[in-house]
Amino acid sequence: MILTERDIIGRYFNVPELAFPRPEIELGPGDDAAILHVPEDKRLVISTDALVAGAHFPEGAAAELIAYRSLAVNLSDLAAMAAEPLCFTLALTLPQADSQWLEAFSGGLAELAREFRCPLIGGDIGRGPLQIAIQVHGLCRAGHELRREGAGAGQKVYVTGWVGDGVLALAGLGVATPDIAFNAPLEELPEECRAHFHAAYFRPRPRLGFALAAAPLIACAIDVSDGLLGDAGHLAAASGVGIVLDAEALPYSPAARRCAGEESRLRAALCGGDDYELCFSSDPANESRLMAIAADLDLPLTRIGEVVAGEGVHCPGADVSGWSSFDHYACAVEG
Amino acid sequence: MILTERDIIGRYFNVPELAFPRPEIELGPGDDAAILHVPEDKRLVISTDALVAGAHFPEGAAAELIAYRSLAVNLSDLAAMAAEPLCFTLALTLPQADSQWLEAFSGGLAELAREFRCPLIGGDIGRGPLQIAIQVHGLCRAGHELRREGAGAGQKVYVTGWVGDGVLALAGLGVATPDIAFNAPLEELPEECRAHFHAAYFRPRPRLGFALAAAPLIACAIDVSDGLLGDAGHLAAASGVGIVLDAEALPYSPAARRCAGEESRLRAALCGGDDYELCFSSDPANESRLMAIAADLDLPLTRIGEVVAGEGVHCPGADVSGWSSFDHYACAVEG
Numbered sequence: 075m076i077l078t079e080r081d082i083i084g085r086y087f088n089v090p091e092l093a094f095p096r097p098e099i100e101l102g103p104g105d106d107a108a109i110l111h112v113p114e115d116k117r118l119v120i121s122t123d124a125l126v127a128g129a130h131f132p133e134g135a136a137a138e139l140i141a142y143r144s145l146a147v148n149l150s151d152l153a154a155m156a157a158e159p160l161c162f163t164l165a166l167t168l169p170q171a172d173s174q175w176l177e178a179f180s181g182g183l184a185e186l187a188r189e190f191r192c193p194l195i196g197g198d199i200g201r202g203p204l205q206i207a208i209q210v211h212g213l214c215r216a217g218h219e220l221r222r223e224g225a226g227a228g229q230k231v232y233v234t235g236w237v238g239d240g241v242l243a244l245a246g247l248g249v250a251t252p253d254i255a256f257n258a259p260l261e262e263l264p265e266e267c268r269a270h271f272h273a274a275y276f277r278p279r280p281r282l283g284f285a286l287a288a289a290p291l292i293a294c295a296i297d298v299s300d301g302l303l304g305d306a307g308h309l310a311a312a313s314g315v316g317i318v319l320d321a322e323a324l325p326y327s328p329a330a331r332r333c334a335g336e337e338s339r340l341r342a343a344l345c346g347g348d349d350y351e352l353c354f355s356s357d358p359a360n361e362s363r364l365m366a367i368a369a370d371l372d373l374p375l376t377r378i379g380e381v382v383a384g385e386g387v388h389c390p391g392a393d394v395s396g397w398s399s400f401d402h403y404a405c406a407v408e409g
Numbered sequence: 410m411i412l413t414e415r416d417i418i419g420r421y422f423n424v425p426e427l428a429f430p431r432p433e434i435e436l437g438p439g440d441d442a443a444i445l446h447v448p449e450d451k452r453l454v455i456s457t458d459a460l461v462a463g464a465h466f467p468e469g470a471a472a473e474l475i476a477y478r479s480l481a482v483n484l485s486d487l488a489a490m491a492a493e494p495l496c497f498t499l500a501l502t503l504p505q506a507d508s509q510w511l512e513a514f515s516g517g518l519a520e521l522a523r524e525f526r527c528p529l530i531g532g533d534i535g536r537g538p539l540q541i542a543i544q545v546h547g548l549c550r551a552g553h554e555l556r557r558e559g560a561g562a563g564q565k566v567y568v569t570g571w572v573g574d575g576v577l578a579l580a581g582l583g584v585a586t587p588d589i590a591f592n593a594p595l596e597e598l599p600e601e602c603r604a605h606f607h608a609a610y611f612r613p614r615p616r617l618g619f620a621l622a623a624a625p626l627i628a629c630a631i632d633v634s635d636g637l638l639g640d641a642g643h644l645a646a647a648s649g650v651g652i653v654l655d656a657e658a659l660p661y662s663p664a665a666r667r668c669a670g671e672e673s674r675l676r677a678a679l680c681g682g683d684d685y686e687l688c689f690s691s692d693p694a695n696e697s698r699l700m701a702i703a704a705d706l707d708l709p710l711t712r713i714g715e716v717v718a719g720e721g722v723h724c725p726g727a728d729v730s731g732w733s734s735f736d737h738y739a740c741a742v743e744g
Contacts, residue, residue: 100452105557105647106489106631107456107547112447117435120530121442122544124500126537154441165459165500165542195455198542202461207500207533207542209457212442222440296441312440 077171079199086176087164087194091184094193098213099161108195110161112213119157119212119219123148124165127204131276132247137175139276140206141182147299148210149190149280150350154297156220156289157212159192159282167202190282220285220354224294225313229355231379232364234281236274236327237302238339241346243275254342256333263333270329278350284375285352287367295354301345303394305353306379306387316384317355319344321391325376344389345397355381412506414534421511422499422529426519429528433548434496443530445496447548454492454547454554458483459500462539466611467582472510474611475541476517482634483545484525484615485685489632491555491624492547494527494617502537525617555620555689559629560648564690566714567699569616571609571662572637573674576681578610589677591668598668605664613685619710620687622702630689636680638729640688641714641722651719652690654679656726660711679724680732690716 077085087093088103095102101109112118125144127133145162152159164183168175187193192210225231245251246260246268256263285295294313296305302319310317324343334342343349356364361377368375412420422428423438430437436444447453460479462468480497487494499518503510522528527545560566580586581595581603591598620630629648631640637654645652659678669677678684691699696712703710 101554101556106486107454107492109490109549109554110447110453110455111551112445112453114449118445118447118453119442120445120498120546122498122500122531122533122542124502124533124535124540124542126502126535129502129535129537151441155444157442163455163457163544165457165544167459167461167464167540196457198458200459200461200464202464202540203538205459205502205537205540205542207457207459207540209498209500209544211455214444216446219436219444221436 077173082171082176082199086180087197089180092180092187092194096161096191096193099193099195102195115216116213117216117219119152119155119214120209121148121151122207122209123151124205124207137178138182141179142186143276143278144206144208145183145186146278146280147350148208149186149192149282150278150297152210152212153280153282153285153352154220154295155212155214156218156285157214158286159190160211160213161193161195162208162210163195164197165207166197167200167205169201169204218289220289220292220295222294222296222308222312225309225315225355225381226293227315227381227383229293229381230358230361230377231306231317231353231355231381232375233298233325233351233353233378234284234368234373234375235351236325236330236374237298237349237351238330238342238346239271239274239327240348240350241342242330242334243271244348246271247275254338254346257335267329267333270327280350281352283371284368284373288364291360291364292354292356295352298347298349298351298353300347302353303344303387303397309353309355310385310387316382317379317387318382319379319387319389321389323376323378325374340392341397344394412508417506417511417534421515422532424515427515427522427529431496431526431528434528434530437530450551451548452551452554454487454490454549455544456483456486457542457544458486459540459542472513473517476514477521478611478613479541479543480518480521481613481615482685483543484521484527484617485613485632487545487547488615488617488620488687489555489630490547490549491553491620492549493621494525495546495548496528496530497543497545498530499532500542501532502535502540504536504539553624555624555627555630557629557631557643557647560644560650560690560716561628562650562716562718564628564716565693565696565712566641566652566688566690566716567710568633568660568686568688568713569619569703569708569710570686571660571665571709572633572684572686573665573677573681574606574609574662575683576677577665577669578606579683581606582610589673589681592670602664602668605662615685616687618706619703619708623699626695626699627689627691630687633684633686633688634682636682637688638679638722638732644688644690645720645722651717652714652722653717654714654722654724656724658711658713660709675727676732679729
């Protein structure tokens with residue numbers, strides 16, 4: 075069977091499960107462009123992330139997991155801005171048109187799209203090495219977005235969920251993660267732990283529910299994609315302050331505590347990234363309300379540090395000199 | 410020299426030539442997302458196109474040309490909607506960080522970005538096979554966009570510029586283009602013709618000036634990316650009408666007339682694509698005004714057919730049975 079680009083779009087993408095209507099979408103897929111109406115009191119929040127086979131996920135990963143992760147990491151950027159998801163576009167290149175793969179991929183997108191009421195409004199399909207470039211669009215009330223700037227001395231620093239699982243999961247997938255490893259070969263880890271890390275990597279949960287509910291209490295926020303040292307560093311730099319992290323306070327999942335040594339966990343949390351949790355600062359007076367919001371969502375929330383005058387990120391409980399964030403380009407040396 | 414992702418963005422992308430301010434851009438590059446203000450009487454028009462090395466441009470093409478073409482074909486979609494460019498995002502994957510390449514690439518983007526006042530507002534850089542996914546954002550007054558639907562029997566069909574040059578240029582670049590060829594080996598073509606085709610391919614001109622000025626006179630529009638048979642077919646299908654094209658009327662560039670036989674030119678125009686001209690329909694009463702707008706812009710404008718009751722695209726002057734549009738996926742056969 076020959077699938078043209080038009081066939082692929084019609085069968086797998088411009089389908090009711092994925093390209094469903096919303097009142098703000100005046101024109102969806104099928105023309106030269108899509109058209110959005112942004113209500114006057116709202117702002118449009120835009121973020122884009124591209125995932126490349128072999129770099130951002132293993133070549134042979136299941137299509138529905140690749141799709142889920144691709145949309146989830148984009149939605150996580152909306153959570154970090156406290157923007158409500160509106161819609162997304164997809165630029166997909168794939169080496170061949172395989173109908174089973176496409177159906178699974180479409181299904182993985184649709185699962186999150188429906189959960190967060192964030193339909194597909196357009197895109198582009200081409201032939202090439204497998205790559206998924208997604209752009210998400212969200213809405214927030216004018217002036218109510220969360221930015222990286224806004225941290226002030228005396229505020230406390232928090233993180234949702236667990237940290238370190240993302241890069242520990244990468245280690246489990248066979249990707250080179252220097253100085254981060256499980257304390258036994260993957261196949262000897264308990265089955266429930268392997269399942270936990272697999273889900274942490276492929277099915278990260280965008281913290282939208284928490285972000286939207288807690289936004290009025292939050293001074294600044296970022297999602298943890300480079301590791302806490304790097305991401306808290308972005309908050310500190312944008313806000314012109316310093317941040318002191320308490321290494322003893324970092325929240326690890328039960329699976330991480332069981333399967334990785336203290337040093338690996340600490341490096342994974344501080345330098346690993348791929349956790350897609352929210353890291354933010356807030357006035358200490360808000361703490362009980364923040365904890366109540368998280369508890370309502372069954373989401374761990376942990377105070378991990380504080381904002382101080384000065385600059386940079388400090389972690390007195392750990393010797394982090396010479397540690398640096400995971401960087402997708404740090405090993406490129408032509409210049 | 411080691412270039413991190415942050416270095417690359419700071420040196421080549423988040424620079425004043427490319428990420429310049431506009432009042433509608435409330436937050437540009439540097440946070441988890443960008444923020445746009447869309448005025449209440451306007452709509453946001455969104456289109457995305459990804460270009461893959463080896464499929465959409467030759468692997469070794471000059472960086473500034475790849476950049477120019479990538480942004481130009483996206484802006485062409487805004488022209489087809491009669492939307493004024495606002496800003497764009499870029500998801501770039503590249504196999505290595507080469508500072509000369511990046512500087513040239515950034516310069517190619519900046520040239521068009523400044524001409525059309527369309528700054529970069531964010532993006533993503535990753536390592537992988539060379540690919541450029543751009544999303545453009547435009548503004549149009551509510552209800553004033555041009556769609557593919559709107560053609561009515563009795564209207565005339567027009568095309569801007571020349572048709573066929575895009576795919577003839579591809580043939581010149583050594584890409585397989587069945588039944589489309591120059592009438593001599595490339596190296597024997599006159600230098601000015603080779604320069605013409607090179608520019609037609611790498612520096613297509615988005616017809617924004619014409620589209621914005623002529624939009625009130627136009628019933629429906631599309632940009633020619635698949636060839637006139639396919640693209641006029643999209644207008645016909647969306648509008649529930651037929652379109653009759655006059656093969657004798659198709660406008661070829663002097664270079665195409667000089668370097669390609671009649672059959673190659675016709676196939677290139679009807680089935681080739683990559684021309685990024687505007688094809689549209691309009692009431693015959695508007696013709697002199699349309700011609701005057703085009704003349705003011707020094708842009709050829711040609712009446713190439715008419716809208717009729719019925720369906721499909723017909724071209725009585727040419728035997729096009731069995732011809733079909735160029736499709737980036739038509740040769741994929743797994744399903």
